[in-house]
Amino acid sequence: MSRNLLDTKTRYLQLAFNYDLSLARQIIPSLPKNERIFIEAGTPYLKYEGMRGLREMRRMWKGHIVADLKVSDGGRQEVEMAHQAGATAVTALGSSPVETLNHFVSRCAELSMISMLDMLGVDDPLERVMKMRHPPDVVILHRGRDEESTRGKVIQYRHVNRLRSKFDVVISAAGGVDLREARSAIFNGANIVVVNLVKPGDDWQGIRTDQDVPAIAAEFLTTIE
Structure with missing residues (x-):
């Protein structure tokens, strides 16, 4: 699926699973x-469960599934791996070599997958994209989980207009997104908000797994509509 299947006038909710398959099995079938x-197979989830975890997600979910592989080398091979396991989108790190x-x-384009470039730790996303032969489908403005508790660390929405002035890309906002941050992301021009599912006792922002996840997901959809 390529970018033209992502409607730039539509706002999307990406639910990130960062634990194990048992939690995914508990929650995904109950979602609207x-x-x-x-549905995102987060990096920790993929490290726990591997491609088997992706295949199980595909069995439970008919829509888009994002493999958050954060590809940093072997770009073609890792995309193929995710595609074979049922993902429709995959991420690479913006700090990776331009090759x-x-x-x-x-x-990604050859396999009709959505290419997502994660700008975690990248100071100037536009500069990175301008060095590439072709832009990705999605640019992710990402505040890392370890950065959430750092005072003054925010999602850098100032890059949205700079990127859009040069490229027809979809913007995703990730990192500590709650309902308030989701509103801010949409106000600042994001198309996709990435929300972590967070177990009780973990300090990250998102949807707590001991709450009514389907109801809260529906509230997010209404908030960002």
Whole structure:
């Protein structure tokens, strides 16, 4: 699926699973079947469960599934791996070599997958994209989980207009997104908000797994509509 299947006038909710398969099995079947919801196999989830975890998500969910591989090398091969396991979108790190990013975007396009470039730790996302042969489908403005508790660390929405002035890209906002941050993301021009599912006792922002996740997901969809 390429970018033209992502409506730039539509706002999407990406629910990030960062634990194990048992939690995914508990929550995914209960979620509303809505084309505006993406399911993310988060990086920790993929490290726990591997491609088997992706295949299980595909069995439970018919819509978009994002493999948050954060590709940093071997761009073509890792895209193929995610595609074979059922993902429709995959992430690469914006700090990766430009050769890797070019292979990554090219292979995603060949396989009709959505290419997502994660700008975690990148000071100037526009500069990175301008060095590439072709832009990705999605640019992720990302405040890392370890950065959430750092005073003054915020999602850098100032890059939205700079990116859009040069490229027709979809913008995703990730990192400590609650309802308030989701509103801010949409106000600042984001198309996708990434919300972590967070177990009780963990300090990250998101939707707590001991709450009514389907109801809160529906509230997010209404908030960002």
